[in-house]
Amino acid sequence: MGFIRTLHGDMDPKELGFTYSHEHIVCRPAYWKERGEDDLLLDDKEKSKLDVLDFKRYGGQSIVDATAVDYGRDVHAVEEIARETGIRIVGTAGFNKSFLWDAGIKEELKPLIGPYDTYAQWIEAKTINELADFVIREVEEGLEGTPFKAGQVKFGTGYNRITPLEEKTLRAVARAHHETKAPVHSHTEVGTMALEQIELLRSEGVNLSYLSLGHMDRNPDPYYHEQIAATGAFLSFDGIGKIKYAPESTRIALILNLVRKGYEDQILISGDTARKTYYKHYDHGLGLEYIIAKWVPRFIDEADQAGFDGKKLIEKFFVTNPARCFTFKK
Template sequence: MEIIRTLTGDMIPERAGAVYYHEHVIARSPVSREKEPDLELCDIDRMVSEVKLFKEAGGTLLVDASIADFGENSHLRLEISEKSGIPIVGTVGFGQKEHHSEQVRNSTTEQLYERVMEAAENGYGRNHLKPGQLKFGTSYGFISESENRCARAVARAQKSLSMPLFTHTGIGTMGLEQIALLKEEGANLEQVCIGHMDRNPDLWYYRELLKNGVFIGLDQISKIKYCTEQTRIDLICELIRLGYRKKILLCGDMARQSYLTSFGGGPGFGYILKVFLPRLVRQLTEQGMQEEQAMDIRDDLICNNPRQYLSFEA
């Protein structure tokens, strides 16, 4: 039976409505504490309030993509889920090289694989919670030696477990190289999302990625420091025209206090559902599409596609 694995237990995919496939509700990294305190997300009450904004906007499920602590703070994510009433999917794996601990840097691919398998099969953190997503990351324009080992370990785990796998790309680069590595390791590309691709708004590149059966993540929505919302919407419309509406995942990756309403920032967890998606639907109808069809596409992008991505055989 297919399930979506959350920190509060397995759920039937059909129960999931609007999904944020890549967010962060707890982030306690030594990197953020020392260099960028804006990246420190550790106030439980504020994050519960933020997740409730997502719920009030129509959200039903979100994925916490933080993996730096490898489960140390998993109980805090569970607390946020229980207090907000929103199921949260946990993630295990490895980030890009600057987030690799000395232990990770000195581990073999096999040792890293065993670590991921142990966490996925037996749980992690003090509550032994099971993740519902795997992850690895690569740098801007290259894949380091330790990133290569981590990526291969996670790819092998995905082959063994048949779980969804998210890849962090440095500014939307190295996606094709990630796919080549995943193929070498026998991963199921239908359960892979190449993330952060709206950092690199290149339609040709998207098409080359999508030819391999992967999902692509346009998950920097609201961050006009990278590209305008109109650029994102035009790219989405063109991908829909090309037949890829079932392979697009949307999110905001709002991993800073300054992005979150509950910390006095913005636009917050309500933005995509309340502002961005209505604007996309409006553009589709202005281009001649019937409103019912435009709403069906909206539901694919925020409900059906992430549900498909996150589902796997238990």
């Protein structure tokens, strides 16, 4: 029997409940901070907490916070939100994508990773196994030296390319996964390079049923999605509410296409809500309540009209599938 690792300890997967599979709650990415991009700084714990409470009010129970070390996470603030709201939060070890690594490393991290000025310097200087050891410590001991442990490991790649340093972190995360049995999550830029990521993971011997691939709806290509699903990996449709990329009708059609093909057990849904303007209590955005309060009823209606059982599918996407995806399997 496996378990899910939250910031407040390990739990039975059956207790996870309604889950957003990819969010950001409190973070100050150094890359964006250095460039004055205030919209990308979720820097007010109390405002983030109000949005988490909205999610809870509509029946939400758990959130996977996908913020890695290079994206300016605030472990203590997120842990406090989990404790104060009663929402279970899964933390993330590992890395994001390479263009973020030109940013400066906060001083508090340097005793843990060494005297490097940027993440790129650190990643370049260390071996794959040394980077893996850092990720393993974040899963088994705690994030950034805290007692709050990660419940998944993450890597990322850029748009239509995988740089040598990104491949290095991918392999480090794969090896950390083998040591810890933590589930693996990947950032794909605009939904690209998923199949290439998969081939690299296969070369490291990773069982792809442990893998979830982010931002699949940013590349609205049904054939591509079917190729990915055939590997056994989970597909994360985590751009819900971002109409600037595609209307909800496109996302729902992509999801229902995968259901028709028999892949309903490999679908995750979330919002990747990582801007002030996406949050209700920062800047009047749709907020963390949007998916559970408004998108879910719409999906049920469209799925029912298409001949499916919409409520059953929602149970899979937000309860059953996350419980399987985020389980440490011994």
